[in-house]
Amino acid sequence: MSSTVGRHAAREQRLDAIFQALGDRTRRALLARLAQRPAMITELAAPFAMSLPAVSRHIRVLEGAGLVARTVDGRVHRCALHAAPLRSAAAWLQQYRRFWQGSLESLARYVERR
Amino acid sequence: MSSTVGRHAAREQRLDAIFQALGDRTRRALLARLAQRPAMITELAAPFAMSLPAVSRHIRVLEGAGLVARTVDGRVHRCALHAAPLRSAAAWLQQYRRFWQGSLESLARYVERR
């Protein structure tokens, strides 16, 4: 699994997991909450109109993408944001920066011309 | 639907669609291909070990997220990258930049100390 294609597939798989995890507003809200400070599961679940097991599984998805780290402390599971994978996602998006920059500049030029 | 919550929900929905669209490696590969130059459906589908209808639907998902624009020219559907929504995704990610930067700086300090 140390071949070039293997590494490529693994990176793609990680991006799949990261973007899929981000593709749900509940999970993005959980990340936003964790960006404030770490929190236990019950605390994280409280604001949502959704059962605790449902939130628990959303958190597991975030963990699977490497976006949340869990520390078990007695019966309390404390969750913390782990932002490193977001960096990979941002790096992927930056590849396309010139395209949206391009269209913005085109728009600017267009607006100036009038 | 022009209330603040309405707008918020709409933005969340758009982010859902964008991130979900990006959460599939076939679709990311299609975007990468379209970043070279526009192409028709058949052209886009050719490299994939997957039926044409399957690719056609992936493209529709990208369209749904606003990432691909289609121009019908006779029987040929020409697709072009439309990167603007990626900017929203990047903007969302930038909110978290300080977290991954933070860990990078910590690492740098740690490496320096030794």
Added chain:
DNA sequence: GCGATATTTAACATTTATATTTAATATCCA
């Protein structure tokens, strides 16, 4: 008009995602 080409639609099968409710498990603490 007719056959070849480009694409979608339909019908279908399979898998994955998401949510619920009800148990089970583990820990805390009086």
Added chain:
DNA sequence: TGGATATTAAATATAAATGTTAAATATCGC
């Protein structure tokens, strides 16, 4: 010990995603 708390697991239902093949639709070009 025993009841309250924190969390997961199991069972279940539904919906959505993904892929296939075969048929339908529309256009091209002779």
